[in-house]
Amino acid sequence: MSETNGIVNLYEQNDRFYVAVDCIIFGFHQGTLKLLLIKRKFDPCMGEWSLMGGFLNKDESIDAAAERVLQDLTGLENVYMEQIGIFGELDRDPGERVLSAAYYALINIDDYDKELAESHNAVWVPITEIPDLIFDHNKMVRIAQKQLKRKAAVEPIGFNLLPELFTLPQLQSLYEAIFGDTLDKRNFRKKLLAMDVFEKTEEKDKSNSKRGAYYYRFDYDKYTELVQSGLRFAL
Amino acid sequence: MSETNGIVNLYEQNDRFYVAVDCIIFGFHQGTLKLLLIKRKFDPCMGEWSLMGGFLNKDESIDAAAERVLQDLTGLENVYMEQIGIFGELDRDPGERVLSAAYYALINIDDYDKELAESHNAVWVPITEIPDLIFDHNKMVRIAQKQLKRKAAVEPIGFNLLPELFTLPQLQSLYEAIFGDTLDKRNFRKKLLAMDVFEKTEEKDKSNSKRGAYYYRFDYDKYTELVQSGLRFAL
DNA sequence: ACAAAAGTGTTATACTTACACCCATGT
DNA sequence: ACATGGGTGTAAGTATAACACTTTTGT
Numbered sequence: 001m002s003e004t005n006g007i008v009n010l011y012e013q014n015d016r017f018y019v020a021v022d023c024i025i026f027g028f029h030q031g032t033l034k035l036l037l038i039k040r041k042f043d044p045c046m047g048e049w050s051l052m053g054g055f056l057n058k059d060e061s062i063d064a065a066a067e068r069v070l071q072d073l074t075g076l077e078n079v080y081m082e083q084i085g086i087f088g089e090l091d092r093d094p095g096e097r098v099l100s101a102a103y104y105a106l107i108n109i110d111d112y113d114k115e116l117a118e119s120h121n122a123v124w125v126p127i128t129e130i131p132d133l134i135f136d137h138n139k140m141v142r143i144a145q146k147q148l149k150r151k152a153a154v155e156p157i158g159f160n161l162l163p164e165l166f167t168l169p170q171l172q173s174l175y176e177a178i179f180g181d182t183l184d185k186r187n188f189r190k191k192l193l194a195m196d197v198f199e200k201t202e203e204k205d206k207s208n209s210k211r212g213a214y215y216y217r218f219d220y221d222k223y224t225e226l227v228q229s230g231l232r233f234a235l
Numbered sequence: 236m237s238e239t240n241g242i243v244n245l246y247e248q249n250d251r252f253y254v255a256v257d258c259i260i261f262g263f264h265q266g267t268l269k270l271l272l273i274k275r276k277f278d279p280c281m282g283e284w285s286l287m288g289g290f291l292n293k294d295e296s297i298d299a300a301a302e303r304v305l306q307d308l309t310g311l312e313n314v315y316m317e318q319i320g321i322f323g324e325l326d327r328d329p330g331e332r333v334l335s336a337a338y339y340a341l342i343n344i345d346d347y348d349k350e351l352a353e354s355h356n357a358v359w360v361p362i363t364e365i366p367d368l369i370f371d372h373n374k375m376v377r378i379a380q381k382q383l384k385r386k387a388a389v390e391p392i393g394f395n396l397l398p399e400l401f402t403l404p405q406l407q408s409l410y411e412a413i414f415g416d417t418l419d420k421r422n423f424r425k426k427l428l429a430m431d432v433f434e435k436t437e438e439k440d441k442s443n444s445k446r447g448a449y450y451y452r453f454d455y456d457k458y459t460e461l462v463q464s465g466l467r468f469a470l
Numbered sequence: 471a472c473a474a475a476a477g478t479g480t481t482a483t484a485c486t487t488a489c490a491c492c493c494a495t496g497t
Numbered sequence: 498a499c500a501t502g503g504g505t506g507t508a509a510g511t512a513t514a515a516c517a518c519t520t521t522t523g524t
Binding site: 010011014015016017018019043044055056057058059060061062063083085086087088089090095096097098099101 | 245246249250251252253254278279290291292293294295296297298318320321322323324325330331332333334336
């Protein structure tokens, strides 16, 4: 036990721990919600599937570490991320005692550094087909999915999974994937448009139909107004 | 860097951190929601207000540490607790870099070890009158309160704040305190009783009126049936 | 002309909200 | 007898859920 200025250092008598962060990275493509998983090229557990993770460094906050880890894999910055908690069972990492703070991230699946991801052996896997992952990563995924489900119903975070311009059929299929449920087309559109937080453009997406679907844009200013008027985004 | 069996130890090159847990302890008394806070008798920040906390030890999970810290203050075991996350800003504890996992606990305010709590300088403070707390503890409290609000509306956790037997006026005033809002007596009772998860007893609580209010008991078995039938607790 | 997805309104039902009086009992 | 909190039902309004046809356009 050390002393400084005559007082016992109250910290040094305690244990210190390795702390990691793990990222549950959601993307959306062709009607299915996916996770960016790693086929590990390194130990421990080489060859197995896992979330992208990394150790916390002395000079960074936990949030910053999560952002760094995400950026290391995808090249992306300023991504929507939420902490889902810290996992600290004694034997969660059989190699050593490591605590892990889990975060989920929502990214636009066609806007990230593909070479970089590939260099880490990263693969998009449909949320319905997640394999066995190392440690407690499956548990993290379950919790992240549950939180996404809950939060997406009540805050406009789904848009982070789409390009800036999106169509209403696209949006509906996104929410169907998140909620794991089908939605009525007319009711869905009515409800969303009634909130008046979208800007309709003149452009159409003709990749899915001859007729084409109008592109919309989420309008953050209108959303702010909505919230200030005491209302909420809700599906 | 050390080697074992010829492989480099992948962990040792990383930093290690002090990890604390802090408990936001909710109680309910006479129509107001309260927190059990500590007037610190020790450094750092002697004399200031804080949450009850403690350091994580090598041989315990984070959840177990939270339970231990709660027990150290209240003598209670098997208490309803939820982790709200880990806080890891660089300077959150000005003395040293310490990460802290925050948990909230719901306890029955007239069932804990009062001498023990007193020996730690613990005091019940109405949630509406929380003073400035050390570090980021006010932030933890805000988040805990928000989560309690959200979760109490949708899961039957409020009962943890009441004795086994409670009256409907009591229950209503509890939910009013949690939601920070008044509720209509008739609608409240209708909704709750419609879920059919209460057992009405023959006993009455006459401490608040001449007539007396019937004691009820939350019935976990009936609640399980409710959930299995696909319905949910909801207020 | 036809196939395929986009777009559009109405009605029935369930849920939510508002609201006022009688009851039981101790003093 | 009266003061105090406990207990009860109904009606109006609002939100949700169910449902089917027309439009556009590329082939």
